[in-house]
Every structure is written in structure tokens, then in C-alpha cells.
Amino acid sequence: MSPVIYPTTNFTATEQLCLTHGEGIYVYDSDGNKYIEGLASLWCTSLGYSNTEVIDAITTQLNKLPFSHTFGGKTHAPIMELADKLRAMVPVEDAYFFFGNSGSDANDSHYKMLRYYFNAIGKPEKRKIITRERGYHGVTVAAGSMTSLPANLAHFDAPLEALGVLRAESPHYYTNRKGNETEAQFVDRIIQALEDQILAESPDTIAAMIVEPITGASGVIVPPEGYYEKLQAVLRKHDILVWADEVITGFGRTGNDFGCTTMGIQPDLMTFAKQLSSAYFPISAAVIPGWMYEAMIEQTNQVGVFGHGYTYSGHPAACAAALKTLEIYERDSLFSHAAEVGDYLQAQLREVFIEHPLVGEVRGKGLIAALELVSNKTTGASFDKGLAGATAQKFCQDNGLLLRAVGGNALALCPPLIITRDEVDALMGKLKAAIDSTYAELKD
Numbered sequence: 001m002s003p004v005i006y007p008t009t010n011f012t013a014t015e016q017l018c019l020t021h022g023e024g025i026y027v028y029d030s031d032g033n034k035y036i037e038g039l040a041s042l043w044c045t046s047l048g049y050s051n052t053e054v055i056d057a058i059t060t061q062l063n064k065l066p067f068s069h070t071f072g073g074k075t076h077a078p079i080m081e082l083a084d085k086l087r088a089m090v091p092v093e094d095a096y097f098f099f100g101n102s103g104s105d106a107n108d109s110h111y112k113m114l115r116y117y118f119n120a121i122g123k124p125e126k127r128k129i130i131t132r133e134r135g136y137h138g139v140t141v142a143a144g145s146m147t148s149l150p151a152n153l154a155h156f157d158a159p160l161e162a163l164g165v166l167r168a169e170s171p172h173y174y175t176n177r178k179g180n181e182t183e184a185q186f187v188d189r190i191i192q193a194l195e196d197q198i199l200a201e202s203p204d205t206i207a208a209m210i211v212e213p214i215t216g217a218s219g220v221i222v223p224p225e226g227y228y229e230k231l232q233a234v235l236r237k238h239d240i241l242v243w244a245d246e247v248i249t250g251f252g253r254t255g256n257d258f259g260c261t262t263m264g265i266q267p268d269l270m271t272f273a274k275q276l277s278s279a280y281f282p283i284s285a286a287v288i289p290g291w292m293y294e295a296m297i298e299q300t301n302q303v304g305v306f307g308h309g310y311t312y313s314g315h316p317a318a319c320a321a322a323l324k325t326l327e328i329y330e331r332d333s334l335f336s337h338a339a340e341v342g343d344y345l346q347a348q349l350r351e352v353f354i355e356h357p358l359v360g361e362v363r364g365k366g367l368i369a370a371l372e373l374v375s376n377k378t379t380g381a382s383f384d385k386g387l388a389g390a391t392a393q394k395f396c397q398d399n400g401l402l403l404r405a406v407g408g409n410a411l412a413l414c415p416p417l418i419i420t421r422d423e424v425d426a427l428m429g430k431l432k433a434a435i436d437s438t439y440a441e442l443k444d
């Protein structure tokens with residue numbers, strides 16, 4: 001056994017898949033088996049594998065200037081170019097970008113910048129963050145505290161809890177509705193509960209609410225129509241900032257540039273990672289509006305510097321990877337491609353699985369989707385301990401399709417954005433066979 005501590009892994013499990021290389025949407029294991037990477041690895045390899053343009057951009061940069069830090073008076077061309085490029089893309093006013101290495105650290109950076117900002121404007125007591133049940137925002141100390149998945153919170157004291165993390169209800173109608181409640185009634189109830197929670201805590205103590213436009217890691221939850229409109233109205237009314245965590249939904253995934261566009265969110269803050277560089281190099285961005293940056297200037301002057309940064313903030317090779325990735329998204333119209341092939345995928349999933357006895361709900365937008373696997377289609381009852389999710393994931397793998405069971409018994413799909421219709425057909429064939437096998441195994 002190799003002395004590696006693996007993330008989100010059952011240490012006593014013995015089976016591991018060792019991947020060796022990839023091409024397009026396919027990856028290969030050490031026994032030579034070929035798989036469709038149906039989750040873009042971990043929701044990130046948007047351009048697929050072996051993209052020589054991105055690899056060349058990285059190696060060119062490595063040959064030129066492999067590294068330079070960006071602390072205290074230093075910069076380099078790729079970081080400035082990337083910030084300019086992103087500024088022209090994001091729906092944030094006069095955006096400024098703090099670069100890091102992961103979605104988790106970007107969310108932690110945001111938490112600190114919020115502290116700077118609210119201190120700067122004389123509202124230091126505004127420090128609580130609203131997050132949602134089943135939200136995933138990473139695993140570092142601040143981001144981990146805002147995450148609400150049981151496995152990530154276990155044995156971790158979620159230190160931000162002490163300063164205030166409010167957990168609002170998950171907007172998942174299928175699992176959280178009460179009785180015969182309609183979608184509209186469900187939305188009204190949970191938005192009212194949120195407002196009650198805000199008033200009980202006092203709006204003057206709440207800085208921001210963090211949301212994944214479409215929740216990824218806990219099961220690809222697409223909130224009902226009207227949810228975000230009402231949510232934002234309540235947040236604006238109480239002067240609470242809207243913080244969109246676009247680590248999964250950013251850059252074409254939902255069929256638009258950002259999940260915010262798809263879901264009608266006007267964010268104050270945004271978080272990016274994963275598809276920013278198609279995972280060819282680790283990079284993240286914490287995006288803030290110009291008015292927040294301006295306010296922070298005086299605060300930073302008081303202590304002399306903005307006292308935050310990672311050695312690899314804006315690593316030149318990471319910026320080069322991101323710049324080339326963004327260039328390819330634009331040149332190859334990959335966001336509209338994702339919209340078109342995504343519509344096809346969503347239609348296929350509904351056609352094939354809506355009546356399937358093992359499938360309680362088919363959900364998703366663009367090229368992100370999930371099947372909720374249930375033991376009773378009428379009641380929506382689930383299987384214990386993610387049994388159906390794990391079984392289906394295994395059957396998919398045996399059939400040459402890599403997917404991931406998330407949030408217990410949901411099977412998530414998030415293929416590279418470059419996937420074609422023919423490849424969606426191939427994926428669907430493998431998925432159907434795997435779901436049928438799972439049903440045959442679990443139905444008694």
C-alpha cells in the first residue's frame with residue numbers, strides 16, 4: 001500500500017482505479033481499459049485530455065518564466081492579461097481578481113476580503129455568512145465551515161461557526177417539499193424561513209450569502225423557477241451581499257458563460273476554479289466588485305499591506321493555462337456548444353430514465369445532470385448509506401463510464417464541454433446498461 005492519505009476515501013476500501021493517460025473525453029487505466037470521463041474528472045477537465053494547445057501554452061510559459069511570485073510590488077504579464085480578460089467576461093461591476101490555487105482557498109480569500117471590506121465601511125459586526133444545507137464550498141478552514149455535507153463537517157469544529165454560519169434550507173424541491181406543496185409554495189416557504197432567520201439574527205450582523213447557482217457536489221440541485229429572484233430580493237432588502245460560488249458552474253457548464261446567467265443571479269462576489277484552466281494547472285479566482293476593492297484600500301494602508309496571499313497566487317504557468325483555455329472557449333464557441341449538446345443530453349436523460357423504476361428524479365441544465373436513484377418511485381424513498389449510488393457508479397465503471405455518486409444516491413454527470421452528440425449517445429448506452437444492472441441487483 002502506498003503511504004498516501006487520499007481525499008474523501010474510505011481508508012479500508014481496497015479497490016482503486018489507476019489512470020495513466022487520456023485523449024478527448026476518454027481516459028485509460030493501467031490495464032489498458034478505456035472509459036468515457038463522464039464527470040470531467042472532478043467537474044473540471046472541460047477541454048478533455050491531451051489538449052496540446054493548452055499544454056504548449058503552459059510549456060512556453062515554463063520555458064520563459066516558470067515562476068515569479070506576485071507579492072509586494074511584483075507582477076508578470078500572464079496575471080495581468082488574465083485579469084483583463086476575465087474582467088470583460090464576468091457580471092461583476094469593475095471586477096478585481098485575487099488568484100489562488102483551489103476553490104477552497106478562493107472562498108477563504110473571499111471571507112477575509114469581506115472582513116476587510118466591512119471593517120473599512122465601519123460595519124465590523126457584519127461578519128456572519130449564510131450558506132445552505134447540502135452546500136459545498138471546499139474544505140479549508142473557512143470554506144469547510146461554510147460547507148454543509150456531513151462527511152466534510154465530521155471531526156472538524158467548523159471554526160467559523162463560532163463567528164456565525166447560518167445554514168438555510170436546501171432548495172431541492174424533490175427531497176425537501178412538504179406534503180402536496182407546489183414548487184411555488186415550496187419556494188415561498190423556504191424564502192420566508194430564510195427571512196425569518198435573517199431577522200432573528202439581525203441583518204446588521206450578516207455579511208453575505210454564498211450559493212452555488214446549481215449545487216454540484218451534493219447532487220446537482222437545480223432550484224425551482226422563481227427561487228433566485230425571491231432570494232435576491234430578500235438579501236438586497238437586508239443589505240446582504242450575494243456571493244456566487246461558480247467553481248463547478250463557471251465557464252459554460254450550464255450552457256451559458258456562468259451559472260449566474262443561467263439562473264438569473266446578479267452576484268456581488270464570484271468564486272472560480274476548476275474549468276478556469278480546464279484543470280491543466282491549479283488556479284482559482286476570488287472576484288470582487290470595484291466598490292469593494294476601493295473601500296479596502298484604506299484598510300490595507302492602515303496595516304501597510306493587504307495581508308493575504310499564497311506563494312502560488314497567480315502562478316505564471318497557471319495563468320497561461322487559464323488564458324489559453326478561455327481563448328479556446330471563445331474561439332470554438334464552446335459555451336453555445338455546451339448549450340446545444342447539453343439540451344440533447346438533458347432530453348435523452350429524461351426520455352430514457354423518467355419512467356425507469358430506479359430513477360426518482362432526472363435533473364440538470366446544460367452539461368451537468370443527475371439521476372436520483374430511489375428504492376420506491378412513488379414515495380421517493382432512498383437506499384441506505386448511498387447503496388444505489390455506489391452500485392450504479394461501479395456498474396458504470398465496469399461498462400467503461402466514469403461517473404460519481406454524490407449526495408448519497410444521486411449519480412452525477414458532468415462530461416467535458418467538448419463532448420459531441422455521438423459521444424453523448426455512447427455515454428447514454430453505457431449509463432442505461434449500468435442503471436438496468438443496478439436495478440436488477442437491488443430490486444429485491
Ligand code: PLP
Binds near residue numbers: 137217248
Ligand atoms: N466550491 C464548489 C462549488 C466546489 O464544487 C468545490 C469543489 O468541488 C470547491 C468550492 C472547492 O474547490 P477545490 O476542491 O478546488 O478546493
